[in-house]
Amino acid sequence: MISITDITKAFNRGDINEVKALTGVNLQVNDGDFITIIGSNGAGKSTFLNAIAGSFSIDSGRIILNDDDITRWPEYKRAALIGRVFQDPLLGTCAGATIEQNLAMANTRGKRRGLGFGVKSKDRDSFRKKLSVLKLGLEDRLKVHTGLLSGGQRQALTMLMATMVRPRLLLLDEHTAALDPKTGGMILDLTAEIVESQNLTALMVTHNMNQAISMGNRLIMFHRGEIVLDIKGEKKKNLKVEDLLRRFSELRGEEGVSDRMLLC
Ligand SMILES: Nc1ncnc2c1ncn2[C@@H]1O[C@H](COP(=O)(O)OP(=O)(O)O)[C@@H](O)[C@H]1O
Ligand SMILES: [Mg+2]
Numbered sequence: 001m002i003s004i005t006d007i008t009k010a011f012n013r014g015d016i017n018e019v020k021a022l023t024g025v026n027l028q029v030n031d032g033d034f035i036t037i038i039g040s041n042g043a044g045k046s047t048f049l050n051a052i053a054g055s056f057s058i059d060s061g062r063i064i065l066n067d068d069d070i071t072r073w074p075e076y077k078r079a080a081l082i083g084r085v086f087q088d089p090l091l092g093t094c095a096g097a098t099i100e101q102n103l104a105m106a107n108t109r110g111k112r113r114g115l116g117f118g119v120k121s122k123d124r125d126s127f128r129k130k131l132s133v134l135k136l137g138l139e140d141r142l143k144v145h146t147g148l149l150s151g152g153q154r155q156a157l158t159m160l161m162a163t164m165v166r167p168r169l170l171l172l173d174e175h176t177a178a179l180d181p182k183t184g185g186m187i188l189d190l191t192a193e194i195v196e197s198q199n200l201t202a203l204m205v206t207h208n209m210n211q212a213i214s215m216g217n218r219l220i221m222f223h224r225g226e227i228v229l230d231i232k233g234e235k236k237k238n239l240k241v242e243d244l245l246r247r248f249s250e251l252r253g254e255e256g257v258s259d260r261m262l263l264c
Helices: 045-053 099-107 121-132 151-164 181-197 209-214 233-237 241-255 259-263
Strands: 002-011 019-029 034-039 060-065 082-085 169-173 202-205 218-223 226-232
Touching: 002 045, 019 045, 019 226, 034 045, 034 209, 045 082, 045 169, 045 202, 082 151, 099 121, 099 151, 121 151, 151 181, 181 202, 209 241, 218 233, 218 241, 226 233, 226 241
Parallel strands: 034 202, 034 218, 082 169, 169 202
Antiparallel strands: 002 019, 002 060, 218 226
Protein backbone atom coordinates (compact mmCIF):
# COMPACT_ATOMS: atom_id res chain seq x y z
CA MET A 1 0.00 0.00 0.00
CA ILE A 2 2.97 2.31 0.53
CA SER A 3 5.66 2.02 -2.03
CA ILE A 4 8.91 3.88 -1.57
CA THR A 5 11.28 3.47 -4.46
CA ASP A 6 14.90 4.42 -4.56
CA ILE A 7 14.65 7.71 -2.71
CA THR A 8 17.73 9.85 -2.22
CA LYS A 9 18.29 13.05 -0.31
CA ALA A 10 21.45 15.08 0.17
CA PHE A 11 21.64 18.20 2.29
CA ASN A 12 23.90 21.10 1.23
CA ARG A 13 24.29 19.56 -2.20
CA GLY A 14 27.43 20.55 -4.04
CA ASP A 15 28.88 22.15 -0.90
CA ILE A 16 31.84 20.81 1.09
CA ASN A 17 29.31 20.19 3.85
CA GLU A 18 27.24 17.89 1.66
CA VAL A 19 25.57 15.09 3.61
CA LYS A 20 24.07 12.15 1.76
CA ALA A 21 21.29 11.47 4.24
CA LEU A 22 19.37 8.93 2.10
CA THR A 23 21.23 7.00 -0.54
CA GLY A 24 18.60 4.97 -2.38
CA VAL A 25 16.02 3.69 0.05
CA ASN A 26 13.39 1.14 -1.00
CA LEU A 27 10.54 0.00 1.20
CA GLN A 28 7.23 -1.67 0.44
CA VAL A 29 4.84 -1.33 3.35
CA ASN A 30 1.70 -3.45 3.58
CA ASP A 31 -1.60 -2.25 4.96
CA GLY A 32 -1.55 -2.65 8.74
CA ASP A 33 2.23 -3.00 8.99
CA PHE A 34 3.67 -1.54 12.18
CA ILE A 35 7.36 -1.08 11.46
CA THR A 36 9.91 -0.13 14.09
CA ILE A 37 13.02 1.70 12.89
CA ILE A 38 16.41 1.72 14.57
CA GLY A 39 19.88 2.95 13.64
CA SER A 40 22.70 5.03 15.03
CA ASN A 41 22.54 8.81 15.30
CA GLY A 42 22.63 10.44 11.91
CA ALA A 43 21.75 7.21 10.09
CA GLY A 44 18.90 8.93 8.25
CA LYS A 45 15.85 7.79 10.23
CA SER A 46 14.29 11.22 10.73
CA THR A 47 15.19 12.24 7.19
CA PHE A 48 13.35 9.17 5.96
CA LEU A 49 10.17 10.05 7.87
CA ASN A 50 10.47 13.70 6.86
CA ALA A 51 10.84 12.70 3.21
CA ILE A 52 7.59 10.72 3.43
CA ALA A 53 5.83 13.59 5.19
CA GLY A 54 7.07 16.07 2.60
CA SER A 55 9.10 18.35 4.87
CA PHE A 56 11.42 18.87 1.87
CA SER A 57 11.56 17.61 -1.68
CA ILE A 58 13.63 14.52 -2.33
CA ASP A 59 16.40 14.46 -4.95
CA SER A 60 15.14 11.33 -6.70
CA GLY A 61 12.78 8.42 -6.21
CA ARG A 62 9.04 7.95 -5.77
CA ILE A 63 6.63 7.74 -2.89
CA ILE A 64 3.23 6.17 -3.47
CA LEU A 65 0.66 6.16 -0.70
CA ASN A 66 -2.19 3.83 -1.60
CA ASP A 67 -2.99 4.89 -5.14
CA ASP A 68 -1.64 8.40 -4.85
CA ASP A 69 1.80 9.33 -6.09
CA ILE A 70 2.58 11.91 -3.39
CA THR A 71 6.22 12.47 -4.43
CA ARG A 72 5.58 16.07 -5.46
CA TRP A 73 2.75 16.86 -3.07
CA PRO A 74 3.37 19.74 -0.65
CA GLU A 75 3.61 18.89 3.05
CA TYR A 76 0.22 20.38 3.99
CA LYS A 77 -1.55 18.19 1.44
CA ARG A 78 0.19 15.06 2.74
CA ALA A 79 -0.74 16.07 6.27
CA ALA A 80 -4.35 15.27 5.39
CA LEU A 81 -3.30 11.61 5.06
CA ILE A 82 -0.36 11.30 7.43
CA GLY A 83 -0.39 11.65 11.23
CA ARG A 84 2.87 12.54 12.97
CA VAL A 85 4.23 12.61 16.48
CA PHE A 86 7.69 13.99 17.20
CA GLN A 87 10.10 13.68 20.11
CA ASP A 88 9.31 17.12 21.49
CA PRO A 89 5.92 17.10 23.30
CA LEU A 90 5.66 20.85 22.70
CA LEU A 91 5.43 20.43 18.94
CA GLY A 92 2.24 18.44 18.72
CA THR A 93 -0.23 20.70 20.44
CA CYS A 94 -0.86 24.42 20.41
CA ALA A 95 0.01 25.70 23.91
CA GLY A 96 -2.17 28.79 23.67
CA ALA A 97 -5.29 26.81 22.79
CA THR A 98 -7.41 24.72 25.11
CA ILE A 99 -7.59 20.94 25.02
CA GLU A 100 -10.94 21.03 23.23
CA GLN A 101 -9.72 23.61 20.71
CA ASN A 102 -6.69 21.45 19.94
CA LEU A 103 -8.91 18.41 19.45
CA ALA A 104 -11.30 20.44 17.27
CA MET A 105 -8.36 21.45 15.08
CA ALA A 106 -7.26 17.84 14.75
CA ASN A 107 -10.82 16.93 13.77
CA THR A 108 -10.64 19.15 10.70
CA ARG A 109 -7.64 17.36 9.23
CA GLY A 110 -8.25 16.62 5.58
CA LYS A 111 -11.64 18.29 5.68
CA ARG A 112 -12.67 21.64 4.36
CA ARG A 113 -12.51 24.01 7.29
CA GLY A 114 -15.60 25.83 8.49
CA LEU A 115 -15.37 29.24 10.08
CA GLY A 116 -13.06 29.14 13.09
CA PHE A 117 -12.68 26.24 15.49
CA GLY A 118 -16.04 26.40 17.21
CA VAL A 119 -16.52 23.41 19.48
CA LYS A 120 -19.99 21.87 19.29
CA SER A 121 -21.46 20.05 22.25
CA LYS A 122 -21.63 16.78 20.34
CA ASP A 123 -17.89 17.14 19.61
CA ARG A 124 -17.33 17.79 23.28
CA ASP A 125 -18.99 14.48 24.20
CA SER A 126 -16.83 12.60 21.76
CA PHE A 127 -13.67 14.41 22.98
CA ARG A 128 -14.50 13.45 26.57
CA LYS A 129 -14.92 9.84 25.55
CA LYS A 130 -11.58 9.77 23.70
CA LEU A 131 -9.76 11.55 26.51
CA SER A 132 -11.13 9.22 29.18
CA VAL A 133 -9.29 6.34 27.48
CA LEU A 134 -6.03 8.06 28.44
CA LYS A 135 -6.92 7.79 32.15
CA LEU A 136 -5.21 11.12 32.83
CA GLY A 137 -8.34 12.97 33.92
CA LEU A 138 -8.12 15.27 30.88
CA GLU A 139 -11.78 14.65 30.05
CA ASP A 140 -12.65 17.01 32.92
CA ARG A 141 -10.23 19.70 31.77
CA LEU A 142 -11.45 20.49 28.25
CA LYS A 143 -11.07 24.23 28.72
CA VAL A 144 -7.54 24.12 30.11
CA HIS A 145 -4.77 25.48 27.88
CA THR A 146 -2.46 22.68 26.79
CA GLY A 147 0.53 24.84 27.74
CA LEU A 148 -0.32 24.01 31.35
CA LEU A 149 -0.09 20.25 30.85
CA SER A 150 2.92 18.02 31.52
CA GLY A 151 5.04 16.66 28.67
CA GLY A 152 3.46 13.22 29.00
CA GLN A 153 -0.06 14.63 29.00
CA ARG A 154 0.73 16.69 25.92
CA GLN A 155 2.26 13.73 24.14
CA ALA A 156 -0.80 11.60 24.94
CA LEU A 157 -2.99 14.36 23.54
CA THR A 158 -0.78 14.56 20.46
CA MET A 159 -1.23 10.81 19.90
CA LEU A 160 -5.00 11.30 20.03
CA MET A 161 -4.82 14.26 17.68
CA ALA A 162 -2.58 12.51 15.17
CA THR A 163 -5.05 9.63 14.92
CA MET A 164 -8.35 11.44 15.49
CA VAL A 165 -9.12 11.40 11.79
CA ARG A 166 -7.79 7.97 10.84
CA PRO A 167 -4.50 8.57 9.01
CA ARG A 168 -3.42 6.35 6.12
CA LEU A 169 -0.04 6.38 7.74
CA LEU A 170 1.21 7.25 11.22
CA LEU A 171 4.82 8.45 11.63
CA LEU A 172 6.36 8.40 15.11
CA ASP A 173 9.87 9.81 15.53
CA GLU A 174 11.32 8.87 18.94
CA HIS A 175 8.05 10.11 20.40
CA THR A 176 8.81 8.79 23.88
CA ALA A 177 12.51 9.70 24.04
CA ALA A 178 12.00 13.00 25.87
CA LEU A 179 9.77 11.49 28.57
CA ASP A 180 10.68 9.77 31.83
CA PRO A 181 10.52 5.95 31.57
CA LYS A 182 7.15 5.58 33.28
CA THR A 183 5.45 8.25 31.18
CA GLY A 184 7.19 6.95 28.07
CA GLY A 185 5.82 3.49 28.85
CA MET A 186 2.32 4.91 29.16
CA ILE A 187 2.65 6.59 25.73
CA LEU A 188 3.97 3.36 24.20
CA ASP A 189 1.03 1.37 25.58
CA LEU A 190 -1.30 4.00 24.19
CA THR A 191 0.49 3.79 20.83
CA ALA A 192 0.11 0.02 20.67
CA GLU A 193 -3.56 0.28 21.60
CA ILE A 194 -4.37 2.97 19.02
CA VAL A 195 -2.44 1.28 16.22
CA GLU A 196 -4.13 -2.02 16.92
CA SER A 197 -7.67 -0.80 17.51
CA GLN A 198 -7.66 1.37 14.37
CA ASN A 199 -5.58 -1.14 12.43
CA LEU A 200 -3.20 1.64 11.41
CA THR A 201 -0.13 1.45 9.27
CA ALA A 202 2.72 2.96 11.26
CA LEU A 203 6.44 3.65 11.20
CA MET A 204 8.05 4.20 14.61
CA VAL A 205 11.63 5.33 15.12
CA THR A 206 13.07 4.36 18.48
CA HIS A 207 16.55 4.22 19.96
CA ASN A 208 15.38 1.55 22.39
CA MET A 209 16.10 -1.89 20.98
CA ASN A 210 13.77 -3.68 23.38
CA GLN A 211 10.94 -1.48 22.19
CA ALA A 212 11.90 -2.03 18.58
CA ILE A 213 11.73 -5.77 19.11
CA SER A 214 8.60 -5.94 21.24
CA MET A 215 6.45 -3.57 19.22
CA GLY A 216 5.16 -3.96 15.68
CA ASN A 217 5.42 -6.77 13.14
CA ARG A 218 8.52 -5.67 11.28
CA LEU A 219 11.84 -4.04 12.16
CA ILE A 220 14.24 -2.16 9.92
CA MET A 221 17.67 -0.77 10.64
CA PHE A 222 19.16 2.30 8.96
CA HIS A 223 22.85 2.83 8.53
CA ARG A 224 24.41 5.66 6.56
CA GLY A 225 21.26 6.50 4.68
CA GLU A 226 20.39 2.92 3.76
CA ILE A 227 18.22 0.13 5.10
CA VAL A 228 20.66 -2.59 6.18
CA LEU A 229 18.28 -4.94 7.97
CA ASP A 230 14.60 -5.82 7.44
CA ILE A 231 13.09 -8.45 9.71
CA LYS A 232 9.44 -9.56 9.76
CA GLY A 233 7.00 -12.11 11.08
CA GLU A 234 8.30 -15.11 13.03
CA LYS A 235 11.90 -14.02 12.63
CA LYS A 236 11.07 -10.73 14.30
CA LYS A 237 9.29 -12.50 17.16
CA ASN A 238 12.43 -14.50 17.88
CA LEU A 239 14.78 -11.54 17.60
CA LYS A 240 17.01 -10.72 20.60
CA VAL A 241 18.77 -7.50 21.51
CA GLU A 242 22.07 -9.39 21.12
CA ASP A 243 21.21 -10.10 17.46
CA LEU A 244 20.83 -6.39 16.83
CA LEU A 245 23.98 -5.56 18.76
CA ARG A 246 25.86 -8.09 16.66
CA ARG A 247 24.63 -6.45 13.48
CA PHE A 248 25.62 -3.04 14.86
CA SER A 249 29.06 -4.30 15.67
CA GLU A 250 29.47 -5.83 12.20
CA LEU A 251 28.69 -2.43 10.75
CA ARG A 252 31.16 -0.88 13.16
CA GLY A 253 33.78 -3.36 11.98
CA GLU A 254 33.07 -2.40 8.41
CA GLU A 255 33.20 1.30 8.93
CA GLY A 256 34.76 2.15 12.26
CA VAL A 257 31.66 3.71 13.81
CA SER A 258 32.12 4.59 17.47
CA ASP A 259 30.25 2.88 20.29
CA ARG A 260 28.67 6.11 21.34
CA MET A 261 27.10 6.55 17.92
CA LEU A 262 25.78 3.03 17.90
CA LEU A 263 24.03 2.99 21.18
CA CYS A 264 22.41 6.37 21.46
N1 LIG B 1 18.22 20.01 7.56
C1 LIG B 1 19.42 19.43 7.50
N2 LIG B 1 20.48 20.09 7.00
C2 LIG B 1 21.70 19.50 6.90
N3 LIG B 1 21.96 18.24 7.31
C3 LIG B 1 20.95 17.55 7.83
C4 LIG B 1 19.62 18.09 7.96
N4 LIG B 1 18.83 17.16 8.51
C5 LIG B 1 19.60 16.06 8.72
N5 LIG B 1 20.86 16.30 8.31
C6 LIG B 1 21.97 15.33 8.35
O1 LIG B 1 21.53 14.16 7.69
C7 LIG B 1 22.01 13.00 8.36
C8 LIG B 1 20.85 12.15 8.80
O2 LIG B 1 20.18 12.81 9.84
P1 LIG B 1 18.87 12.26 10.56
O3 LIG B 1 17.96 11.74 9.51
O4 LIG B 1 18.35 13.34 11.43
O5 LIG B 1 19.44 11.06 11.41
P2 LIG B 1 18.77 10.17 12.55
O6 LIG B 1 17.35 10.60 12.70
O7 LIG B 1 18.92 8.75 12.08
O8 LIG B 1 19.58 10.40 13.79
C9 LIG B 1 22.87 13.51 9.51
O9 LIG B 1 24.21 13.54 9.09
C10 LIG B 1 22.33 14.90 9.75
O10 LIG B 1 23.32 15.74 10.30
MG1 LIG C 1 16.28 11.39 14.29
